[in-house]
Amino acid sequence: MSKLRVAVIGCGSISKLRHLPEYVSNKHVEIVAVCDIVKERAETTAKEYSAKAYTDYEKAISESNADIVSVCLPNYLHAPVSIFALEQGKHVLCEKPMATSEEEAIQMIEASKKANKKLMIAHNQRFVKSHEKARQLISDGKLGKIYSFRTAFGHGGPEGWSIDGENSWFFRKKEAFIGALGDLGVHKADVIRYILDTEFVEVASMIESSAKANSDVDDQAVTILRSQNGIIGTLTASWAYKVGEDNATIIYGEKGMLRLEDDPQYSMIVKYVDGTNVNYELGQIQTNDNDGQTSSGVIDHFVDCIRHDKKPLIDGEEGYKSLQIILAALESNEQKRTIKLNEN
Known part of the structure; x- marks a missing residue:
C-alpha cells in the first residue's frame, strides 16, 4: 500500500507539537501540504517538513492530492473546513471541540457519511494508559x-x-466561541464518558470569566453531571491554575476508588475497601508542561483506521456527544437551571 498523503491546515502550536511530529513518525504517511493564513508561518513549516505551503485552505485541500486532512484551526473554522475536506473526498482528523453548535456537528457527521470518508475528533485523553486501564477495571467489575x-x-x-x-x-x-470549557472541559467530558462507558442526561454549571483581562470567553467552569445509570460527579475546567497543571480524575465505587493522574509517580492508584492498595506506573499523561510528547496515539490510530477500514474510536458521533455536554453547560449557566440531554 502506498503512503497516505497528508495536508495539515493550521500551523499553530497544536500542529507543530502534536500533528506534524506524529505524522512524521508514522511510516505509512507523508506530509504533502501545510496551510496557514500567516504566509511566513506556512512557509517556515513547509520547509521544515518538505511540504508545499498554502495560505488558502481550499487550495491546500483540493490541489495537494491529500488523502488525509488535519484541521488545526480556531474553533469557528472546525466545521466549515472539515466539511469542505470531506466533500473533496478526504478523511478528516479535526481538533476539539469539533464544532461551535449541534447543527455544525451534525453537518460534519452527515458530510462524512455522504462522502464515505472517516471523521475523527482528536480527543487524545482516551489513549492515555491510565484512562484505558481504568475503563477496563470498571468494565470488569473490580470497583x-x-x-x-x-x-x-x-x-x-x-x-x-x-x-x-x-x-x-x-x-x-x-473565533473561539468558548473558552476553558471548549479547550479543556470537552476533553474531560469525553474521557469520563469513555472511562465509565455511560452517557450523561443532566448538566448543571456555574461559569466565570474573571481570570483573563484580555478575554471575552469563559476561563473557569464547574459542571455537575448525572449519568443515565445514576452516577453523579463534577467536571472542572480552568485557565486560572497559576501553579502547575491539574489533569486528575477520581472515581468512587462500591468496592474502592481510582485516582488517575493525581500522583507524580503513579498514573493510577486503586484503593480497595479491604485496605488493599495497587499502584500503577503507566507513563505520564500528556501535558502542556511536558517535553518529549512524541505520540498521543491519535495520529497512529487514525492512520490505522484508514489503512484497515476501521471505525475511529472517537468518530463524529462520539465527538458530538461530548460536545453536547459542554453546550449544555453553557446553556445551564445562562438559564440558571439544569439542562436535560436526550436519553438514548
Missing part, C-alpha cells in the same frame, strides 16, 4: 457499582501554549 467522580483539567491558560501567546484566538469569542 463494583460506580457512585460518583470528580474530574478536572486546569492550567495557567493558553497564553503559555498558543503560538500567539496573549494575542491568541483562544481569548476571542468570535
